[in-house]
Amino acid sequence: NxxxxxxxxxxxxxxxxxxxxxxxxxxxxxxxxxxxxxxxxxxxxxxxxxxxxxxxxxxxxxxxxxxxxxxxxxxxxxxxxxxxxxxxxxxxxxxxxxxxxxxxxxxxxxxxxxxxxxEAFAMENAFKLIADQLSVPKDALVALVDVGATMTTLNVLRNQRSIYSREQVFGGKQLTDEIMRRYGLSYEEAGLAKRQGGLPESYEIEVLEPFKEAMVQQIGRLLQFFYAGSEFNRVDQIVLAGGCASIAGIAEMIEEQLGVLTVVANPLANMSLSSRV
The missing domain is CATH 3.30.1490.300 (Dna Ligase; domain 1)
Structure with a gap:
């Protein structure tokens, strides 16, 4: 809250x-x-x-x-x-x-x-904006995973309706906090560096990769909770949303390690824009 x-x-x-x-x-x-x-x-x-x-x-x-x-x-x-x-x-x-x-x-x-x-209903409504970007049929099981600053939310949908939702404490703030601790930056400086670059060469291997691994593990754990409490044992596609979805290579890592086709949501793809934007 x-x-x-x-x-x-x-x-x-x-x-x-x-x-x-x-x-x-x-x-x-x-x-x-x-x-x-x-x-x-x-x-x-x-x-x-x-x-x-x-x-x-x-x-x-x-x-x-x-x-x-x-x-x-x-x-x-x-x-x-x-x-x-x-x-x-x-x-x-x-x-x-x-x-x-x-x-x-x-x-x-x-x-x-x-x-x-x-939140879960808002995600369900937003999902309709990206449904045509998916490569699975409408009745497929789609895991919409929103990785925000402090919380990760799994919303499993079928026929564009939510059938399962679960939250877990994990998010991009953990990466920001580690950047602050390791490189002596303020919260705002760390957030800016995370998005725009400028961190030491060791950042990729020592900080970013472990965070990406942790993110994959968290998503895998959320899916296991879903499987354990339902009749299903796999989802057909994972759709990533939230700030952490923009981390380079994260969709590919999730797909490789969890064995599920993974894409990054783009809810703005079908939006018309003003000429001034």
Missing amino acids: IVEVEAVGEAIKRALSRSGSRLKQAAAAVAGSTVITKVIPMQANLDGDELEDQVQVEAAQYIPFPIDEVSLDFEVLGSVKDNPEMVQVLLAASRTENVEVRQSALELGGLTAKVVDV
């Missing part, structure tokens, strides 16, 4: 200033570990208000907190198989403090939260 709201707000403000963006609305997401999700059957003939009232009643059975301390939303997924009078409703809830801390960080950065999503 966000611990230093002011620091995050300042970082957002700096990023906006450097980008020159005039946008005032933003989307954020809460981590899956802080969210309770449940698919519940409900009557198909309920109108919008009736459905919302019934969801509130049903939610109280599954949420271990007072309902007035929770932010929740729902989505109708479709009819219940073999029972057209019922629909499947996806309920998602998180403590309101988890939502408000993200809203506060955005506000300190000069933005207004338009949407607060769930």
